[in-house]
Amino acid sequence: xxxxxxxxxxxxxxxxxxxxxxxxxxxxxxxxxxxxxxxxxxxxxxxxxxxxxxxxxxxxxxxxxxxxxxxxxxxxxxxxxxxxxxxxxxxxxxxxxxxxxxxxxxxxxxxxxxxxxxxxxxxxxxxxxxxxxxxxxxxxxxxxxxxxxxxxxxx
Numbered sequence: 642x643x644x645x646x647x648x649x650x651x652x653x654x655x656x657x658x659x660x661x662x663x664x665x666x667x668x669x670x671x672x673x674x675x676x677x678x679x680x681x682x683x684x685x686x687x688x689x690x691x692x693x694x695x696x697x698x699x700x701x702x703x704x705x706x707x708x709x710x711x712x713x714x715x716x717x718x719x720x721x722x723x724x725x726x727x728x729x730x731x732x733x734x735x736x737x738x739x740x741x742x743x744x745x746x747x748x749x750x751x752x753x754x755x756x757x758x759x760x761x762x763x764x765x766x767x768x769x770x771x772x773x774x775x776x777x778x779x780x781x782x783x784x785x786x787x788x789x790x791x792x793x794x795x796x
Contacts, residue, residue: 645786647784647785647786647788648739648740648741648742648784648785649739649741649782649783649784649785650663650737650738650739650741650782650783650784651780651781651782651783652738652780652781652782653778653779653780654778654779654780654781655778656777656778656779657774657777657778657779658779660691660692661691661692661772661779661781662689662690662691662692662756663690663692663737663738663781664687664688664689664690664738665687665688665689665690665735665736665737665738665758665760666685666686666687666688666735666736667685667686667688667701667705667709667733667734667735667736667758668682668683668684668685668686668709668733668734669683669709669710669711669732669733669734670732670733670734670744670745670746671683671734671744672744672745683709685734685736686705686708686709688701688705688756688757688758689755689756689757689758690737690756690757690758690759690760691753691756691758691759691760692760692765692781693759693760693761694762694765694770696759696760696761696762697761697762697763698719698747698748698749698761698762698763699735699746699748699749699758699759699760699761699763699764700728700748700749700750700751700753700758700759700761701731701733701748701749701750701751701753701757701758701759702750702751702752702753702756702757702758703750703752704757705757705758706729706731706750709733711731711733712731713729713730713731713750714730714731714732715729715730716728716729716730717730717749719749719751721751728749728750728751729749729750730747730748730749730750731747731748731749731750732745732746732747732748733745733746733748734746735758735764737760737764737783741768741783741784741785743764743767746763746764747763765783767785767786767787768783768784768785768786768787769782769783769784769785769787769788769789769791770782770783771783771791
């Protein structure tokens with residue numbers, strides 16, 4: 642039986658921070674199994690990402706789509722702070738810190754301020770996500786697959 646490999650990362654921030662931000666690396670979606678022999682995979686490009694539990698899906702900026710030469714597969718209706726609109730849909734591979742990765746992730750394009758990627762519940766819900774602020778410092782930890790039942794009221 643194949644065992645699923647546990648992947649995780651932790652980010653320690655100096656002080657209490659108002660948002661969770663990490664680096665991420667993105668390329669056009671591809672499956673390494675079907676990469677022709679001798680072919681090179683698309684290059685991963687680093688972007689700044691904001692983690693948002695209030696977002697159903699992950700979002701990339703126009704800058705990411707343009708920088709990677711992504712081709713939209715369709716348009717879909719999206720809901721956001723300014724109401725609703727139609728957005729381009731792309732398929733990407735995303736690498737998070739410590740080689741936590743997702744392949745063929747469906748994302749939409751949106752207007753993002755000061756960041757290029759918004760990581761939503763489509764990624765967050767795949768693992769264990771914890772934020773603590775002990776000793777006046779924020780610590781953010783994420784792992785896939787989920788292995789913990791965190792319950793502060795029970796613990």
